[in-house]
Amino acid sequence: MSSNQSNTQNGSEQKKNVTDSTQTSLSKKTEITIPEFEGSIVNQLVTKFTDKIVQVVYVRPGRTKILVPPNEIVQVATFIRDTLGFDHAESVSGTDYPKDNQIEVIYHLSSYSDEKLSSHVLALSTRVDRNDSRVPTLINIFKSAEYHERETFEMLGVYFEGHPRNERFLLPEDWADIPPLRKEFRIKGR
Amino acid sequence: MENFERKFDETIKMGLEIVKETEEDRLMTLSVGPQHPGSGHFRFTIKVDGDYIVYCDPDPGYVHRGEEKMCEYRNFIQNIPHLERPVIHDSTNITYSYSLAVEELTNIQVPLRGQYIRALASELNRQVYTLYWLGIYGIFLGHSTMFMWPLGDRELFIDLLEALTGARVTHAFNIPGGVRNDVPEGFKDRCLRQVAYFEKRLVEYEDIFYNNPLFRQRTEGVGILTKEDAIKLGVTGSVLRASGIPFDVRKAEPYDVYDEIDFKIQYMKTGDSYARSMVPFLDMKESCHIIRELLDKMPQSGEVRAKLQPNPKGPAGESYKRVESGRGALGYYIVSDGTPKPYRVKLSVGSFRNMLALPFLMIGSKLADMPSIYWSLNYWPVEADR
Numbered sequence: 370m371s372s373n374q375s376n377t378q379n380g381s382e383q384k385k386n387v388t389d390s391t392q393t394s395l396s397k398k399t400e401i402t403i404p405e406f407e408g409s410i411v412n413q414l415v416t417k418f419t420d421k422i423v424q425v426v427y428v429r430p431g432r433t434k435i436l437v438p439p440n441e442i443v444q445v446a447t448f449i450r451d452t453l454g455f456d457h458a459e460s461v462s463g464t465d466y467p468k469d470n471q472i473e474v475i476y477h478l479s480s481y482s483d484e485k486l487s488s489h490v491l492a493l494s495t496r497v498d499r500n501d502s503r504v505p506t507l508i509n510i511f512k513s514a515e516y517h518e519r520e521t522f523e524m525l526g527v528y529f530e531g532h533p534r535n536e537r538f539l540l541p542e543d544w545a546d547i548p549p550l551r552k553e554f555r556i557k558g559r
Numbered sequence: 560m561e562n563f564e565r566k567f568d569e570t571i572k573m574g575l576e577i578v579k580e581t582e583e584d585r586l587m588t589l590s591v592g593p594q595h596p597g598s599g600h601f602r603f604t605i606k607v608d609g610d611y612i613v614y615c616d617p618d619p620g621y622v623h624r625g626e627e628k629m630c631e632y633r634n635f636i637q638n639i640p641h642l643e644r645p646v647i648h649d650s651t652n653i654t655y656s657y658s659l660a661v662e663e664l665t666n667i668q669v670p671l672r673g674q675y676i677r678a679l680a681s682e683l684n685r686q687v688y689t690l691y692w693l694g695i696y697g698i699f700l701g702h703s704t705m706f707m708w709p710l711g712d713r714e715l716f717i718d719l720l721e722a723l724t725g726a727r728v729t730h731a732f733n734i735p736g737g738v739r740n741d742v743p744e745g746f747k748d749r750c751l752r753q754v755a756y757f758e759k760r761l762v763e764y765e766d767i768f769y770n771n772p773l774f775r776q777r778t779e780g781v782g783i784l785t786k787e788d789a790i791k792l793g794v795t796g797s798v799l800r801a802s803g804i805p806f807d808v809r810k811a812e813p814y815d816v817y818d819e820i821d822f823k824i825q826y827m828k829t830g831d832s833y834a835r836s837m838v839p840f841l842d843m844k845e846s847c848h849i850i851r852e853l854l855d856k857m858p859q860s861g862e863v864r865a866k867l868q869p870n871p872k873g874p875a876g877e878s879y880k881r882v883e884s885g886r887g888a889l890g891y892y893i894v895s896d897g898t899p900k901p902y903r904v905k906l907s908v909g910s911f912r913n914m915l916a917l918p919f920l921m922i923g924s925k926l927a928d929m930p931s932i933y934w935s936l937n938y939w940p941v942e943a944d945r
Contacts, residue, residue: 431812432879457793459881460907464894477879477892477907481790481804487811490879513793516915517907524627539620539944549628550903556625559632 461517601940673737688885737864796887
């Protein structure tokens, strides 16, 4: 159960750069330091786009999460697909953070064509303002994100610019309420 | 009489002028579902030009239950029974990756025997699901024997799971930290006997269904999904493996005890409906080996679950875990803010991901091929809607 152990667990301090997470893992002297392979992916990303653009949230065995600004996400995603070899999105989801007045959109990317990457999931995330939540769509880079983005649009109200169909998918056609996965939406009676 | 004929001719002429064919008029729009018996609780609109489908638009959501929102109101343990509901026929696998993710968040170690038992339960449950799917696939291709046989043989595994978990369909057996109870006495012998019988039945399935010329004609070369397209669309599970990509989460990223189990990834290269219906069948065969191996290697005694706090919680953080379910990779993305209730739960399910292949394969194929394409996608509407 080595996968249960992780280097950084703190979700509230999500804006760390790569050196920070290296230091915490070394100073804690956990059994697992930053895995070499995952580290090399992160290093390539940070070398290509400076650590101002690509912030590394955590690096664990098989799991990496990076945070990029919304206006750079297309470039970073193109690099991830063409150079790093991640070829499809497993999941696109959003998390609402009313305290920070932000919504986080997160793409879980993985690879079928590269065997070395098949055990790896790269989480590409971006944070947008809750009141004006617009992100460029990634369906031109990862076609597999199409329905997931549409779901994120209706569930969290994130508008994907360039997506051909920002419209109802799972919710009823006559849904006339706020997007249900926003935190201020309460299930009736609870 | 003459007068009448003249009038009749004029009417026809007039009518023809009114119904002047345009491109749009040639197309007929059909709504398949949601009450249609061949689609499940799912609707897709297709337009046909003669025999050919030229447009297809899936419209899911008829059984959307808001599982992800419900998770935010209950603690990590209370979430298990309702998370089974999206796919009750595969209820062990859908709670499996949830348990794995919660274990990572709350830092629970599962005892080895517990790991073996839940892998065993998940393999048995995979058989139950695949047999149910095969039964439906059979009946919608007009092969009613293939409806009766799998649903009858499914009882074997349901009985085994009943003995193991205490419930026939929705088990709530996996919990963070292991499984709810130990294997009953005499279970191993019974399991081995029934699996041996089932393997004999699988040979008969092959003879009556997979080698049936009618079935082969309806599926071979129909709805071909190439390797490149499969990668691009990000499909998973049997749909992916039928297109020649040997990807199985149990091998790619072994969870629990799967790295100690020796099995082969079953895949085919043709990518047509036949391959997509054959791969789950090959998986069932392989699953029989896995079940036998798990029973052999399982430690004879020991704890089956870790001791849990009444309201388990861990530090704030997030986890993404996936397992191989009957419909492909099943991932849970859980964000925790340090309280006993998850802050956000996202299910990335195989059915939802495979739905993208539906319009892709439908457009350009014949209307008569619709059932064989639709059901070969291993699509479970309730799971896709969540």
